[in-house]
Amino acid sequence: MQDGAVVATLPEAALPSPDPLRGPPSPAEGGGDPRRPQSILLRPGADLTGFRDAARRLVAQGVPPEAVTWSVTDSPGLFGAEPVQAASAPLALPKAVAGLIPQVIPHRDPERYGLLYALIWRVCQGERHLMEVGSDPLIHRLHRMAKAIGRDLHKMHAFLRFRRAEDSGGEHFVAWFEPDHHILEAAAPFFVARFRGMRWSILTPDGSAHWDTETLTYGPPGDRAALPEGDGFEAGWQTYYESTFNPARTNLKAMRAEMPKKYWRNMPETAAIPALVRAAAGRTEAMIEREPTLPTRREPARAVAAMADQDPKNLDELNAIIKRTEPLVPGATQAVLGEGPVGATIAFVGEQPGDQEDRQGRPFVGPAGQLLSRAMAEAGVDRGASYLTNAVKHFKFEERGKRRIHQKPTAGEVSHYRWWLDRELDFVAPKLVVALGATAVLALTGKAIPITRARGPFRFDRLDNRFQGFITVHPSYLLRLPDEAKAEAYAAFVDDLRRVQEIGRELAA
Numbered sequence: 001m002q003d004g005a006v007v008a009t010l011p012e013a014a015l016p017s018p019d020p021l022r023g024p025p026s027p028a029e030g031g032g033d034p035r036r037p038q039s040i041l042l043r044p045g046a047d048l049t050g051f052r053d054a055a056r057r058l059v060a061q062g063v064p065p066e067a068v069t070w071s072v073t074d075s076p077g078l079f080g081a082e083p084v085q086a087a088s089a090p091l092a093l094p095k096a097v098a099g100l101i102p103q104v105i106p107h108r109d110p111e112r113y114g115l116l117y118a119l120i121w122r123v124c125q126g127e128r129h130l131m132e133v134g135s136d137p138l139i140h141r142l143h144r145m146a147k148a149i150g151r152d153l154h155k156m157h158a159f160l161r162f163r164r165a166e167d168s169g170g171e172h173f174v175a176w177f178e179p180d181h182h183i184l185e186a187a188a189p190f191f192v193a194r195f196r197g198m199r200w201s202i203l204t205p206d207g208s209a210h211w212d213t214e215t216l217t218y219g220p221p222g223d224r225a226a227l228p229e230g231d232g233f234e235a236g237w238q239t240y241y242e243s244t245f246n247p248a249r250t251n252l253k254a255m256r257a258e259m260p261k262k263y264w265r266n267m268p269e270t271a272a273i274p275a276l277v278r279a280a281a282g283r284t285e286a287m288i289e290r291e292p293t294l295p296t297r298r299e300p301a302r303a304v305a306a307m308a309d310q311d312p313k314n315l316d317e318l319n320a321i322i323k324r325t326e327p328l329v330p331g332a333t334q335a336v337l338g339e340g341p342v343g344a345t346i347a348f349v350g351e352q353p354g355d356q357e358d359r360q361g362r363p364f365v366g367p368a369g370q371l372l373s374r375a376m377a378e379a380g381v382d383r384g385a386s387y388l389t390n391a392v393k394h395f396k397f398e399e400r401g402k403r404r405i406h407q408k409p410t411a412g413e414v415s416h417y418r419w420w421l422d423r424e425l426d427f428v429a430p431k432l433v434v435a436l437g438a439t440a441v442l443a444l445t446g447k448a449i450p451i452t453r454a455r456g457p458f459r460f461d462r463l464d465n466r467f468q469g470f471i472t473v474h475p476s477y478l479l480r481l482p483d484e485a486k487a488e489a490y491a492a493f494v495d496d497l498r499r500v501q502e503i504g505r506e507l508a509a
Contacts, residue, residue: 035064035067036063036067037067037068037069038058038063038067038068038069039068039069039071040054040058040068040069040070040071040113041071041072041073042054042070042071042072042073042113043072043073044072044073044182044206045106045182045184045185045206045207046105046106046182046183046185046186047072047105048101048102048105051101051105051113051116051117052101055091055116055117055120056091058117059091059120059121059124060091064121065114065117065118065121068114068117070110070113070114070117072110091120091124093120093123094123094128094129094131096131096132097119097120097123097130097131100119100131100142100143100146101116102186103145103146103149103150104116104142104145104146104149105182106149106152106181106182106183106185106186107145107148107149107181107182108180108181108182109145112145115138115141115142115145116142118138119138119139119142122138148180148181149181149183149186152179152180152181152183153183153186153187153190155179155180155260155263156177156179156183156187157187157190159177159263159266160175160177160191160202160266161175161266162174162175162195162198162200163175163227163228163229164228165228169199169212170199171198171199172199172200172201173195173198173199173200173201174200174201174202174203174226174227174228175200175201175202175203175227175266176202176203176204176222176224176227176266177202177203177204177266178204178205178262178266179204179206182206184202184204184206184207184208184209184218185207185209185218187202188202188209188211188216188218189216191209191211192211192216193356194359195211196213196356196360196365197213197360197362198211198213199211199212199213201222202222203221203222203223203224203226203227204221204222205221205222206221207219207220207221207222208220208221208222245276250276250277250280250284312423314427315338315342315424315427315428318420318423318424318427319337319338322335322337322393322420323335323337327394329352329392329394329396329409329413330396331394331395331396331397331398331404331407332353332358332394332395332396332397333358333359333395334358334361334394335361335393335394336353336357336358336361336362336363336390336393336394336395337361337363337389337393338363338387338388338389338390338424338428339362339363339364339387339388339389340384340385340386340387340388340389340428341385341387342387342427342428342429343428343429343430344385344386344387344428344430345385345386345430345431345432345504345507345508346381346385346386346387346430346431346432346433346434346500346501346504347386347387347388347389347425347428347430347432347433347434347467348364348372348386348387348388348389348433348434348436349389349390349391349421349433349434349435349436349440349443349444350363350364350368350388350389350390350391350436350437350439350440350474351390351391351392351408351409351436351437351439351440351474351476352390352391352392352393352394352395352396352406352409352439353390353392353393353394353395354366354367354368354369354395354406354476355395355397355404355406356369357369357395358394358395358397358404363388363389363390364388367476367479368474368475368476368479369475371475371478371479371490372436372475375475375490375493375494375497376497378494378497379494379495379497379498379500379501380498380501381497381500381501381504387428387430389421389424390440391409391414391417391418391421391439391440391442391443391444392409392413392414392417392439392443393417393420396408396409396413408439409439411442411448414439414442414443417443418443418446421443421444425466425467426466429467430467431467431468431504431507431508432467432468432469432470432500432503432504432507433460433467433468433469433470434469434470434471434472434500435458435460435469435470435471435472436472436473436474436475437451437473437474437476437477438450438451438474439474440474441454441471444460444462444469445460445461445462446462449471451471451472451473454471455471455472455473455496456470456471456472456496456499457469457470457499457503458470458471468503468507470496470499470500470503472493472496472497472500473489473493473496475493477489478490478493
């Protein structure tokens with residue numbers, strides 16, 4: 001096998017396994033007549049499974065590309081054809097080839113399957129470095145098709161808009177989109193990750209995707225008439241779009257290139273564009289004539305003092321204050337409040353919300369939170385009976401392209417949120433507080449204390465020993481470790497949580 005090859009294991013069958021570098025089997029070896037024309041029928045849309053199985057079988061039989069006719073069943077919906085019989089032997093392909101195939105399959109070009117099989121055939125005939133020849137007409141065309149799929153996915157991610165509806169299950173969000181290619185199955189996982197807590201459906205002319213907060217399913221083509229007429233959120237979004245529209249940067253050519261008109265009728269903000277464009281020149285002149293002003297300076301200390309002056313009487317009042325207070329760190333779209341019952345025996349304090357927490361408004365729901373939930377379950381700690389919160393209540397990040405990269409809060413920023421954390425713990429009144437990581441330790445003690453030195457039971461003197469403490473690592477630390485060190489570190493983390501559970505049980509007795 002060549003270095004960097006991806007091996008797909010195929011079901012056993014009677015046909016012999018060919019050596020891709022030696023060529024196809026001869027008729028005497030059981031390959032039959034490799035020149036006999038064969039017709040392959042695949043499902044409508046992006047039938048990656050059917051194509052993969054057919055390609056494996058054809059290569060095993062030594063059938064060249066010119067002897068294969070690829071066609072698509074006219075059955076409606078995403079699931080119309082019977083699966084192609086699986087191949088008889090493993091098929092080894094370079095990683096670049098294996099990676100390109102799923103990028104091209106969703107393309108609407110009816111020749112896509114034939115082109116991909118021609119690529120596989122040539123590689124199996126010995127052209128192992130074919131993908132490196134950018135001037136080859138086949139490679140050039142396939143790369144252009146893959147780029148078209150990438151652009152179509154970007155448009156769907158950016159321009160799909162959900163509308164709120166009601167059904168027998170309660171709140172349900174529905175969206176209509178008309179992609180250029182068969183990208184629904186490739187695009188749907190993005191919306192699962194972004195709107196995991198919502199029930200939603202995406203309707204397209206080719207098929208539909210449905211998420212019930214647990215399972216992603218696909219169905220037949222949708223009907224745009226099934227889309228709700230509109231909702232209150234759309235009106236609010238249009239108002240926000242109008243308020244952020246910069247008339248000085250109006251560039252119609254660039255706008256049409258980035259947001260083609262075919263998407264406009266499904267996007268509520270586009271109704272305001274004509275009027276905004278007409279008024280752009282006048283608004284720009286008014287901006288130029290207006291006297292310059294300095295930006296308002298953020299003063300976190302004053303914001304904290306204002307919160308303290310409101311003197312909340314319970315946790316709900318405290319949460320209401322922080323929700324309407326400007327973030328005390330740069331970034332964030334909303335405050336992420338603590339979660340769990342008042343009077344919980346154990347409270348866990350982390351550093352700050354991450355990207356997923358900021359989007360969903362809940363603590364510990366991202367990768368680190370999922371790892372924490374898994375470790376708690378193994379240690380016998382009931383997450384639902386525990387209280388989970390963070391020292392800093394807003395997501396501090398830096399934008400790099402399309403990604404929001406976590407930034408560690410400074411000691412001053414942790415200090416700004418300390419009043420909030422202290423009052424929060426007063427109202428929850430846990431018997432044991434677990435500090436997850438160095439930032440939580442700083443917030444609870446007022447000092448930078450190495451985790452390795454203080455790990456285990458600990459007294460938070462700054463809080464007048466109102467409860468017992470315990471220090472351990474933050475689960476995000478485990479995610480950053482190299483693979484060879486993760487298992488041991490995770491086992492130690494679970495052991496820490498078992499001790500937490502034992503202490504909590506003793507304190508609750």
